[in-house]
Structures are given as C-alpha cells and as structure tokens.
Amino acid sequence: MSCAAWNVRGINGPLKQKAVSNxxxxxxxAIIGLLETKARSINVKNVGKSIRRSWEFVSNxxxxxxxxxxxxxxxxxxxFQVISSSDQAIHGQVKLMNGPEVFVSFIYGECIATERRxxxxxxxxxxxxxxxxxxxxxxxxxxxxDPMECSNLSASGxxxxxxxxxxxxxxxxxxxxGFRFTWTNKRSGDQATSKKLDRALGNWEWFKxxxxxxxxFLPQGISxxxxxxxxxxxxxxxxxxxxxxxNYWAQHKDFKCG
Numbered sequence: 027m028s029c030a031a032w033n034v035r036g037i038n039g040p041l042k043q044k045a046v047s048n049x050x051x052x053x054x055x056a057i058i059g060l061l062e063t064k065a066r067s068i069n070v071k072n073v074g075k076s077i078r079r080s081w082e083f084v085s086n087x088x089x090x091x092x093x094x095x096x097x098x099x100x101x102x103x104x105x106f107q108v109i110s111s112s113d114q115a116i117h118g119q120v121k122l123m124n125g126p127e128v129f130v131s132f133i134y135g136e137c138i139a140t141e142r143r144x145x146x147x148x149x150x151x152x153x154x155x156x157x158x159x160x161x162x163x164x165x166x167x168x169x170x171x172d173p174m175e176c177s178n179l180s181a182s183g184x185x186x187x188x189x190x191x192x193x194x195x196x197x198x199x200x201x202x203x204g205f206r207f208t209w210t211n212k213r214s215g216d217q218a219t220s221k222k223l224d225r226a227l228g229n230w231e232w233f234k235x236x237x238x239x240x241x242x243f244l245p246q247g248i249s250x251x252x253x254x255x256x257x258x259x260x261x262x263x264x265x266x267x268x269x270x271x272x273n274y275w276a277q278h279k280d281f282k283c284g
C-alpha cells in the first residue's frame with residue numbers, strides 16, 4: 027500500500043486521467059495528492075470518478091479558484107480526514123485499516139518566494155500539533171534545498187528560507203531512490219534545466235515507525251514532474267532499529283559531537 031503525490035500539470039484530459047488511473051493500479055496507491063490539476067470546481071467530481079469511481083476525494087477550491095490540490099483515497103483501505111487546508115497545502119489525518127494514525131500534508135508551494143513564506147509559517151504551526159505523531163510531508167515545494175539540486179542554480183534566499191523551515195519544524199528527507207532531479211523543462215542543450223522541486227519529508231515519529239520505507243521518484247510520463255511514491259510497509263526488521271540522524275539535531279544547544 028502506497029501514498030503518492032504528482033504534479034500532473036492539468037488533469038482535465040482523458041489521457042491524463044487514464045495515466046493517473048494506471049499509475050494508481052500499478053503501484054497499489056491507497057491515497058494520492060494530484061497537484062496543479064487546473065480542474066474547475068464544477069468538474070472535480072467528474073474528474074475524480076473518471077480516475078477512480080469508488081474513491082473519495084477533496085480539493086482546496088475554497089482556498090484557490092484553480093483548485094491547486096486534489097486528494098483522492100480508497101475508503102476500503104484508509105480513512106482520510108482533512109484537518110485544514112490552504113492554497114498551498116491540505117493537511118489531514120490518515121487512519122490505516124488495522125494500523126496506526128499518520129498525519130499527511132500534501133504540498134504545492136507557490137512559485138514566488140514571498141508567497142511560499144505563508145506556507146512555511148503554516149507548516150510551523152502544524153508541526154506543533156503533529157510533533158507527537160508520524161507526519162509525512164509530500165509534494166511539490168517549488169524550491170530546492172541546495173544548489174546541488176539544480177543543474178544551473180546558485181544558493182539563494184529561497185533556499186535559506188526553505189531550510190530554516192525544515193529545521194524549525196524538525197523534519198528531514200526520507201531515503202529516496204529513482205530520479206535525482208524531479209522536474210525538467212524538457213529542453214535540450216544549453217536551454218535544458220532540471221531541478222529537485224518535489225520531495226517527501228518526515229518527522230522523528232515518522233522515522234521511528236517507517237524508517238524502513240523509502241520515497242521513489244519515478245519517470246515523469248504525462249507531466250514534467252516525477253511522481254512521488256512512498257510505501258507504507260509493515261516493519262519486519264528484527265533487532266535494534268537503525269539510527270536516522272536528523273540534521274536539525276546538530277543545531278540543538280545541548281548537542282555534543284564525540
């Protein structure tokens with residue numbers, strides 16, 4: 027069973043809807059956040075039913091006229107309850123059938139750095155309420171953490187803001203496989219640009235419970251973004267749990283090395 031997020035760059039066309047449906051089937055997805063859907067509010071129901079007739083769904087059209095985020099889930103496998111939403115995120119509680127409760131935030135950050143600061147502030151508030159539970163943040167943050175995450179970019183204030191947010195809310199990237207750069211402008215030669223804009227992060231409670239899980243960044247297919255796939259697998263490791271070192275620990279006033 028998996029959780030996924032995918033910036034699909036529009037979901038109104040039947041070919042894209044079929045591609046998303048096939049992606050759900052082939053990867054055993056139980057809940058997915060579709061980003062940049064460009065679906066009008068009056069069309070969301072038809073879009074959702076075209077992809078998965080028996081699934082439930084929710085969007086953030088009340089906060090964004092363009093409906094930037096559409097979440098769909100299989101009610102036979104999980105229960106998803108929205109806690110709050112904005113134009114850049116939908117936060118909710120996922121109850122796995124016969125499993126633990128997990129908080130999930132589906133993210134689609136704004137392109138403008140000053141607008142993303144509202145997202146960072148929102149996440150800081152949510153972190154205080156989610157800190158004692160497993161928390162997964164997944165989606166398109168529209169900013170890199172480091173110049174190494176872009177084919178032709180230097181350090182910027184946007185990266186600094188993003189890393190400050192990550193340290194403040196005490197999360198870290200989940201171990202990943204697949205494509206290093208998750209977005210490309212699909213040009214060639216000197217005009218080609220690739221960046222890591224999409225990611226999955228977890229807090230300490232997430233790593234304690236799901237440290238054995240990983241985030242897969244798959245081929246872009248119908249979009250210019252890679253879909254993200256995080257598998258919820260039962261822990262089968264016997265013995266002591268492997269240590270996951272979170273970078274923000276080193277900034278704690280009581281941290282000592284050696």
